[in-house]
Amino acid sequence: MITISREVESWGDEIGNYLASILSFKIVDSKSFHEHLKRYYPNLPPEPPLGEKERNIWLRKARFCFERLAQEKPLIILGRGGQKIFENYPNSFHVLVVASLQTRLQRIIQKYSQEETIAxxxxxxxxxxxxxxxxxxxxxxxxxxxxxxxxxxxxxYSIEKATELILEAIKNFQQETRLQLEPPSHEPSIFAHPSEEEFAKLLDFYGIKWLYEPKTFPLEWDEEGNVTEAFTPDFYLPEFNTFIELTTQRQKLVWKKNKKVRKFRELYPDLKIKIIYARNLDHIRKKLELDDE
Incomplete structure (x- = not known):
């Protein structure tokens, strides 16, 4: 999710459209913003009410709407308070595009053939x-x-150069976000299941760095934007940028975990996750036993 806030004639719209063409993202402008809100909430006003409580409800509903839309295709939201709607939202990147008054004035004069005082x-x-x-x-x-x-x-900066800077900044941001999964201390992990402790020992044996349950991801929201279902993968392997989910449950219960992983992949397509089943764990264990012999 990318939001672009922009001054008038700062080329924010042009940059947003160029960025969308490169990334194959969907542009949400003022008109389509209101259309998408009506699609999910026909009675929701196009703008947030003035009261703080009512505003917060509106913000949650707007976030819910565009979270759902982003599942179909990633979004670039132009204006409309996108930086506030998705404030502190994971996997969102907020851009402000500005230009000097004189630069913007000259662009208006050239674009609309207006006199300077009118422009x-x-x-x-x-x-x-x-x-x-x-x-x-x-x-x-x-x-x-x-x-x-x-x-x-x-x-x-030109439109092309500004877009290039945004792409580079997003790349760096994604790398830093992954680094933030690192725990602040080295306290021993308390595992929820013996199989998790065993898997951690296997990773240690192979010298693979791991983090235990470093992050929780929302999977479902109610109509007011409250999280109703979440998913916490068992492990994260920083060197491989991959989450690992273990399942040693009986086969008839595995489908529930598979369903969660499918939702995770739909909502967070840029993140990698792998399920390790009981049979996979047994295979690794037996391989270790053979290596010891």
Missing amino acids: LRILLQQDKKRERFLLEKFGVEWKNPALYHLTINTSF
Whole structure:
């Protein structure tokens, strides 16, 4: 999920569309944003109400809507408070695109063949309107850099170069996010099942670094955006960037775990996960016994 907030004539829309063409993401602009909201919540207003409680309910519902839409195809959301709707949301990346007043003024003059005084008045009015919308409806000062992973000034970069910078920043962000799975301490893990402890010993034997249950992933939400089902893979192998889920259950119960893993893969297609069944664990164990002989 990528959100792009932008000043008027900063090329934010152009960058978003170019980025979508490279990544094969779906663009969500103002018009389609409202259409998608109606698809899931016909009676939901197109903008958040002014009351804090009502606003939070609206935000949860909007997040739920676009989480579901993103399951069909990853999204790039242009404006509409996307940086607030998906604030602190895993697998989201927030971009702010700006440019100097003089740069944006010249773009308006060239684009619409307007006189400078008229173009300046239009620009200042639009800036004020955008600022007021985000402050009143979402309660955010939208140019606060803390809301974003990356800010780009297109006074100095072309659309192509700015897009290249975003792609590089996303790549670095994904790497750093994986590093954040590292535990802050080396306290011994408390395993939920003996098979997990045995598997950890096997990994140690082969010198494979592992993390035990480092992260929980939401799988289902109710209509208000509250998590109703989650999944915590048993292990994460940083060197392979892969999650491992063990299952030593009876065959008739395995389907439940397989169902969770399928949901995980649908919701988090960029993450790798592998199921290790009881028979796989037995095979590894027997191989170790043969190696010892």
